[in-house]
Amino acid sequence: MKIEQLHQLFLECQSACTDTRKIKIDDMFFALKGDNFNGNTYAEQAIQNGAKYCIVDETEFNTSTQTILVNDVLETLQALATFHRIFLNIPIIALTGSNGKTTTKELINAVLSQKYITTATVGNLNNHIGVPLTLLSMTKNTEIGIVEMGANHQKEIEFLCSIAKPDYGYITNFGKAHLEGFGSVEGVIKGKTELYNFLIENNKTIFVNGNDVIQMEKSKHANTFSFGNNANFNIKIEFIEAQPNVKVRYNNLIIESHLIGEYNFNNIAAAVCIGHYFKVEDSSIKTAIEAYIPNNNRSQVLTKGSNKIILDAYNANPTSMQAALLNFEKLNDTNKIAFLGDMFELGQDAEVEHQNIINLIENLNFQAVLIGENFNKTTINSNKVSIFKNFDAFKNEFDTSKLTNHTLLIKGSRGMAMERILEML
Structure with a gap:
């Protein structure tokens, strides 16, 4: 099927969807493949859930008038998006x-x-x-x-x-x-x-x-x-x-x-x-x-009990971590503690970049609690820093009941899910 024809069918639909759990009535479902799943196997379920059409790329799943067989579902999704963008102008x-x-x-x-x-x-x-x-x-x-x-x-x-x-x-x-x-x-x-x-x-x-x-x-x-x-x-x-x-x-x-x-x-x-x-x-x-109110763990300011929390735990890298720490230093609040999780996707620079964060903290005027294998490999020269190898160790060993009238910064890469600290307060 030519992309022009597919686009005409798409215009009959409500929206595009790649997840059967999120399908709405009259959606167009794209049966994408991943390392651990094959969207083609969900085509029939997508139709049952309300999809108007299903785009598949394996012949055995092209089983009804609502399924459309293409060479590659992902490439078709991308080509259709470009065609639609040009169409809307x-x-x-x-x-x-x-x-x-x-x-x-x-x-x-x-x-x-x-x-x-x-x-x-x-x-x-x-x-x-x-x-x-x-x-x-x-x-x-x-x-x-x-x-x-x-x-x-x-x-x-x-x-x-x-x-x-x-x-x-x-x-x-x-x-x-x-x-x-x-x-x-x-x-x-x-x-x-x-x-x-x-x-x-x-x-x-x-x-x-x-x-x-x-x-x-x-x-x-x-x-x-x-x-x-x-x-x-x-x-x-x-x-x-x-x-x-x-x-x-x-x-x-x-x-x-x-x-x-x-x-x-x-x-x-x-x-x-x-x-x-x-x-x-x-x-x-x-x-x-x-x-505009920030949400989704990005620059949120929350209150839990007597503590003020700066929740910036959606993601982290050395540049954003340094900026967050320097801003935290400027706050006039007393009793400040930074809870920081590992930064991911740094490759061979991981060790030096985590050590750089340690070095920065040791020159700032607040306590820090660091969590993760990368931070655990660093060298500390100050009693203002505590390190836990992983989140379970932190959860088992850190007494959050002592945190009253504190200002807390929570930041780390997405995989660290540092927002879990909120559950402990």
């Missing part, structure tokens, strides 16, 4: 970077939603499957699409751009993330700037943080719209303070966010800049950012 903003992608995406979506009907990546569905699903979630009513792109190897962003064909792009930053796949920070920069390369080659527009030297250098041959804290850029956005939450000044407006940490300034500024570019009213930009 709406502005697509692509977003990548080492840290802050999802928060920035949510802020941009909040701002643009003040004026437009937007569709944005849900959660962090930002890979070779998530990006197509995001594109296919866009409808004829969508006026602007916002697509988050993640990567841990070279050429991944390039491939995602070939699917989404963005008109605009923004890179949050370049940091020590996914070093195992990228090889080095230089590899990270090369991989992330694949977004810039696509936009430059296609004469599209890049949003640039004018305070970021790397962004300025890598986008110098592009159509750009920049923001920064002085008048040299298209739009001036100034950082005011980060205590207790980040405040910025824009066009004589003071915007008071619910986000903690000076590192969130650029995330807010990018949303302001993009809102300004798309002619969202200043007052609406302020309203959107001030109404």
